[in-house]
Amino acid sequence: MSELGTLSLLFALVLAVYSGVGSALGARKGLLELTTSARYATYLIPLPLGIAVLALVGAFVSRDFQIEYVAKNSSLAMAKGYAWVAFYAGNEGSILFLTVVLSIVAAIAIALAPRLSRASLAYTTAVLMSVLAFFLFILVLLANPFETSAVAPADGRGMNPLLTHPGMFIHPPMLMTGLITVTVPFAFAMGALLAGRTGDDWVDTGRTWALISWGILGTGLLLGGWWAYTILGWGGFWAWDPVENAGLMPWLVLTAFIHSIMVQKRRGMFRVWNIALINVAFTSALLGMFINRGGPTPSVHSFAQSILGWVFLAFMAVTALFSFGLMVHRMPALKNSQSLESKLSRETAFLVNNVLFLAMAFVIIWGQLFPILSDMVTGVSITVGEPFYNRVNGPLLLAVIFLMGIGPMVPWRHASLAQLRKALLLPIIVALGLDVTLLALGVTKVFPLMAFGLCAMVGTGILREWTRGTRARHRKGESYPLAFGKLVAANRPRYGGYVVHLAVVMMALAIIGTYFFDTQRDVVLQPGEQVTVGGYQITYIDAQQIQHPDHLQSVATIVVERDGKSLGTYSPWQDFYPSFSLRPARAAIRSTPIEDLYIIPNDFFQDGSVGFRILINPLVMWMWIAGPVLVLGTVIALWPQRKRALIREAIPQVLRPTYAPAVE
Amino acid sequence: MGVKPMLHLRPVPIRARGLLLILFAVSLVAYSCAADTPTPEERAQSLDRLLMCPVCPAETIDQSQADLAVQMRSLVREKLQSGESEEEILDFFVDRYGKSVLSQPPSTGFNLVVWVVPPIALVGGLALVWLAARQLGQKRQPHSQKETPEGRPDLEPYLKQIDEEFLAFERARNGPERGGEPGLQGGKG
Numbered sequence: 110m111s112e113l114g115t116l117s118l119l120f121a122l123v124l125a126v127y128s129g130v131g132s133a134l135g136a137r138k139g140l141l142e143l144t145t146s147a148r149y150a151t152y153l154i155p156l157p158l159g160i161a162v163l164a165l166v167g168a169f170v171s172r173d174f175q176i177e178y179v180a181k182n183s184s185l186a187m188a189k190g191y192a193w194v195a196f197y198a199g200n201e202g203s204i205l206f207l208t209v210v211l212s213i214v215a216a217i218a219i220a221l222a223p224r225l226s227r228a229s230l231a232y233t234t235a236v237l238m239s240v241l242a243f244f245l246f247i248l249v250l251l252a253n254p255f256e257t258s259a260v261a262p263a264d265g266r267g268m269n270p271l272l273t274h275p276g277m278f279i280h281p282p283m284l285m286t287g288l289i290t291v292t293v294p295f296a297f298a299m300g301a302l303l304a305g306r307t308g309d310d311w312v313d314t315g316r317t318w319a320l321i322s323w324g325i326l327g328t329g330l331l332l333g334g335w336w337a338y339t340i341l342g343w344g345g346f347w348a349w350d351p352v353e354n355a356g357l358m359p360w361l362v363l364t365a366f367i368h369s370i371m372v373q374k375r376r377g378m379f380r381v382w383n384i385a386l387i388n389v390a391f392t393s394a395l396l397g398m399f400i401n402r403g404g405p406t407p408s409v410h411s412f413a414q415s416i417l418g419w420v421f422l423a424f425m426a427v428t429a430l431f432s433f434g435l436m437v438h439r440m441p442a443l444k445n446s447q448s449l450e451s452k453l454s455r456e457t458a459f460l461v462n463n464v465l466f467l468a469m470a471f472v473i474i475w476g477q478l479f480p481i482l483s484d485m486v487t488g489v490s491i492t493v494g495e496p497f498y499n500r501v502n503g504p505l506l507l508a509v510i511f512l513m514g515i516g517p518m519v520p521w522r523h524a525s526l527a528q529l530r531k532a533l534l535l536p537i538i539v540a541l542g543l544d545v546t547l548l549a550l551g552v553t554k555v556f557p558l559m560a561f562g563l564c565a566m567v568g569t570g571i572l573r574e575w576t577r578g579t580r581a582r583h584r585k586g587e588s589y590p591l592a593f594g595k596l597v598a599a600n601r602p603r604y605g606g607y608v609v610h611l612a613v614v615m616m617a618l619a620i621i622g623t624y625f626f627d628t629q630r631d632v633v634l635q636p637g638e639q640v641t642v643g644g645y646q647i648t649y650i651d652a653q654q655i656q657h658p659d660h661l662q663s664v665a666t667i668v669v670e671r672d673g674k675s676l677g678t679y680s681p682w683q684d685f686y687p688s689f690s691l692r693p694a695r696a697a698i699r700s701t702p703i704e705d706l707y708i709i710p711n712d713f714f715q716d717g718s719v720g721f722r723i724l725i726n727p728l729v730m731w732m733w734i735a736g737p738v739l740v741l742g743t744v745i746a747l748w749p750q751r752k753r754a755l756i757r758e759a760i761p762q763v764l765r766p767t768y769a770p771a772v773e
Numbered sequence: 774m775g776v777k778p779m780l781h782l783r784p785v786p787i788r789a790r791g792l793l794l795i796l797f798a799v800s801l802v803a804y805s806c807a808a809d810t811p812t813p814e815e816r817a818q819s820l821d822r823l824l825m826c827p828v829c830p831a832e833t834i835d836q837s838q839a840d841l842a843v844q845m846r847s848l849v850r851e852k853l854q855s856g857e858s859e860e861e862i863l864d865f866f867v868d869r870y871g872k873s874v875l876s877q878p879p880s881t882g883f884n885l886v887v888w889v890v891p892p893i894a895l896v897g898g899l900a901l902v903w904l905a906a907r908q909l910g911q912k913r914q915p916h917s918q919k920e921t922p923e924g925r926p927d928l929e930p931y932l933k934q935i936d937e938e939f940l941a942f943e944r945a946r947n948g949p950e951r952g953g954e955p956g957l958q959g960g961k962g
Contacts, residue, residue: 141942228935305928343836350831378909449909457906464898472891479878479887487883492825494833494876501891629818631846692838711838 111176114164114255117157121212122245124154129238136231136304144231151219151234154212154241162209165202165254169195175261178202178254184267186658194277195268197285200417201254206282207289207398208244214286215241218293218318225310226297233300240292243424251417267659270686271693274340280332284356287326288394291359293318294366295391295432298384302435307380307442309373315387316370317747323363324743330356331736342683342694342709344724345623346732349498354473355397361473362390365466368459371602375521377446378456381436384443386463388432393470395425400477451523458516465509472501499624507560510617513610514566517574517603536569557625564614571607597745605746612742615735622704622728633712633720643725645706646670650678652710652719660686663713665721669699669706683710705729817850820862823877824849827870 131147134140165178169192174180182202183195197206215237222230248254294315301311333353334346347353366386372379399421436443449456476493484490518532540562547561575593582592597604630642634649641647650666664682668675679697686693696709705726712720811819821835826842834842834849845866852862866874878884 141939227939228932306932341836342838343832345836348831348836445909449906452903452906452910457902460902460906461899464895464902468891468895468898471894475887475890475894483878483884483887489871490873491878491884492873492876493878493887494825494831496823496877497887500877501888505895630814712843 110164110168110171110173111255111257114161114168115249115253117161117164118245118248118253118255121154121157121161121208122242122249124150124157125212125238125242125245128154129235129242132231132238133235136235144234147231147238148219148234151212151238152216155209155216158205158209158212161205161255162196165205166192166196172265173261174263174265175257176254177256177258180258180262180265182265182268184265184659187265187268191268191273194272194281197281198268198272199254201248201252201256203281203285203401204244204248204252204417205254207285208241208248210282210286211237211241211244211289211292214290214293214318215296218297218314222297223314226301226314229297229300229304229306229310231300232303233296236296236299236303237292240296247417247420251420267686267688270660270684270689270691271340273693274336276332276336276339280329280336283325283329283332285329287322287324287329288356288359288397290318290322290325291363291391291394294322295387298387299432299435302384302439305439305442307439309377309380312370312373312383315383316367316374319363319367319370319387319390320743320747323360323367324740324747326356326360326363327739327743328736330360331732331739335733338729339696339698340693342692342696342711342722344627344629344696344707344709344722344726346729347620349473349476349495351400351477354477355400358470358473359390359394359397361466361470362386362393365463365470366390368462368466372456372459376456378449379460380443380445381440382463384436385433388429388436389467391432392425392429393474395421395428396474399425453519453524453526453529455516455519455521455524458512458519462509462512462516465505465512469502469505469509472498472505476501503556503624506617506620507556507563510560510563510567510614513613514563514570517607517610518570532570533566535573536566539569540566554625557621560617560621564617567610567614571610574607575604601748601750602746605742605744605748608742608745609739610742612735612739615731615738618728619730619732619735622731623726626727628725630723631711631720632723633714633718635716635718640723642723643704643706644671645676645725647708647721647723649719649721652713652717654713659688660684663710665710665713665719667697667708667721669697669708679708681708681710683713700730702730703727813850813853816859817846817853820849820853820859821846823863823875824866825874825876827874833876 128147128150131143131150135143135145135147168176168179169183170189172179172183172185178199178201179195182198183192187195195202197203215234219230219234219237222233226233297311297315297318301307330353333356337348338344338346366383369379369386370383373383399418451457476497479493480491514536515529515533518529520528543565544558544562547558552558552561575596578596579589579593582596583589587595628643630640632640634640636649636651639646639648646669648668648670650668652663652665655662655664662682662684664680667679667681668677669679670676676699679699681695681697683692683694685691694709694711696707698708699706705724707724707726709722709724710719711722714720818835822833824834824845826832826834826837826839826845828841829837829839832842834845836842849862852865857865863875872879878887880888
């Protein structure tokens with residue numbers, strides 16, 4: 110098994126190096142046979158890497174503890190289904206995962222590259238293969254998952270028990286796939302620059318792949334939140350942990366990119382800026398992978414410290430130097446084809462959006478790096494934790510929601526204040542109406558009132574756009590559902606974007622709800638004892654202990670009632686893994702759209718009493734509803750336009766009338 | 774613009790609306806400032822969130838279930854009950870475990886920098902956007918100016934030639950009947 114795996118990795122490395130060098134050389138010297146052959150080589154690479162994956166997963170299933178990685182990350186007690194999770198549970202395996210995914214998306218991106226980006230495809234291929242070769246070098250030289258030990262241990266150390274959760278089957282793969290897929294839009298941008306195609310040829314492909322990466326990464330982050338919420342046992346879904354931050358940072362930069370790329374797509378502007386953004390996105394994705402692999406700050410779930418982190422850092426520095434150097438080199442040719450007509454326009458709204466998202470990303474990297482800086486200057490180590498991020502990024506989030514309410518209402522090119530007033534009147538009235546209602550209901554905190562108001566403003570704005578457009582089509586004789594469908598289909602980036610905006614509003618609701626209105630009680634209950642928290646009567650019945658081969662499971666049985674009505678029996682549990690001295694827990698969660706009742710048993714005492722933490726988390730369910738909505742919106746925005754629409758897109762911008770959606 | 778009835782009807786309601794809005798905002802702020810005194814448990818919990826668990830990586834004592842965190846939580850409650858202020862309690866833990874026990878940097882001395890830099894960066898970024906918008910607006914060009922997609926009119930004949938040769942090559946490779954690979958349908962016929 111291990112020989113097969115190592116050989117496959119070597120074979121993939123040879124192919125990647127051949128393809129990278131062949132593409133670059135062929136493009137440079139005009140050897141078309143060579144570039145074509147190099148392209149076909151990229152289609153082959155997923156094959157040996159797929160074999161390597163099968164070999165590793167197979168080694169986990171067959172419990173081949175001769176392989177060090179298998180011994181480190183699994184044990185006889187592990188259920189065989191978790192072989193898939195164990196595959197990427199450690200450093201070496203996760204790098205193999207990143208590599209396989211990169212080889213697959215690279216092959217797909219190259220094979221499906223549209224005609225416009227063909228001229229620079231050889232250079233794009235060279236960039237993709239350089240990154241892939243870097244990962245393969247690391248796998249072969251520094252982090253070979255197929256390394257064997259002289260004597261096979263009788264049993265492995267076992268997988269980190271925090272990973273034995275169904276979310277682990279998809280959360281890490283999504284996160285890693287999202288992070289590594291950023292390479293594709295980056296490679297198309299770099300390829301265009303290398304080939305001297307400094308126009309907008311790369312924009313459509315770049316946008317598509319950036320959106321794919323953004324959607325996958327976003328889903329991965331949400332799944333991570335869900336995992337933390339159900340297993341870590343403190344009742345929250347986001348703790349600004351370095352590893353979470355590592356995924357969020359590139360996501361924020363990509364968010365800026367997928368907005369500002371629309372300006373280049375429609376108006377041929379911001380050419381340098383978009384290149385810079387995709388460079389930053391890729392660099393921060395690499396930084397994210399670096400932090401995951403023994404970065405500078407401690408974290409609950411970072412992999413072991415190793416030299417690998419520093420290799421990543423060096424690669425990151427080289428990439429940043431290369432990409433920004435190339436950008437500066439091509440700067441003279443990257444002129445905007447049109448000028449900004451007014452400061453009050455969609456273009457400027459997108460610029461402000463970029464500043465806000467980059468500021469949030471900056472706050473994260475700043476918070477990560479400041480402890481090191483402070484240590485160097487003052488010699489005293491300090492912590493930059495949750496309160497810092499919440500206090501600094503909270504207001505920024507508010508500003509983002511505000512902009513989300515206004516930006517889509519501002520027409521391209523130039524807007525008048527009268528147009529804006531007309532478009533915003535109804536949303537503002539609804540927002541104020543909601544705030545009055547909330548005040549009457551006793552909500553008195555300023556920040557949440559502002560935030561809820563702004564959410565209402567965004568929601569109303571979007572719904573009004575939909576109803577207006579649908580009605581206008583209905584008047585022309587289409588039935589309502591058909592009219593709505595055609596409305597969305599006619600401008601997918603726009604209406605897909607609206608759906609994503611709704612998802613963001615939902616997430617904001619969950620964040621505000623849990624941050625400002627949560628109730629938390631720690632209680633110790635004797636069997637049969639009852640406690641009332643937030644209108645729920647919680648009775649602790651009894652506890653049981655179950656001895657598993659590798660861990661002790663303590664299960665508490667509780668009954669929940671409200672207003673005399675039973676809401677059911679729940680069995681939250683806590684595990685204890687002696688070999689890891691870890692206590693992952695599984696909370697009892699009763700979810701409604703209004704609030705979650707969240708009960709987690711923390712302490713099982715000798716006398717049968719149990720220490721519970723009971724939380725009421727308002728609106729948290731909207732966080733999980735936002736996930737599918739986000740995916741739906743992304744898919745709509747991604748769905749290819751029909752030919753006719755594409756041709757319309759190709760008509761020179763100057764011939765098209767000013768687009769002013771908010772005004773009839 | 775000069776439609777008479779509009780001019781006649783609109784101004785009053787809009788002004789009234791604006792007035793209402795201001796009144797509403799003021800009363801909102803006043804009302805919310807007056808309310809809310811935290812219960813002892815709420816005070817204790819917000820302190821828990823300001824203290825890191827010294828033995829666990831990146832968890833506050835509110836989140837962690839380590840023995841030390843549990844002890845620190847009960848210590849926080851004891852001290853609050855005996856009338857100590859928030860500052861005194863935080864200072865006590867800083868004396869014991871060092872400054873890194875605080876989950877956010879104190880806003881004194883060098884650590885003030887961590888709080889000051891993000892707002893400065895934001896204002897700087899917005900100022901840059903403003904400057905960029907002004908600059909972009911100034912070099913307005915007449916729309917009639919012809920631009921190639923690449924923005925380099927002088928290169929256009931060469932780029933065209935490259936595209937044609939590229940297509941011809943693909944066609945020769947794949948044979949005329951297949952018409953090329955996906956995305957190359959342009960070469961057909």
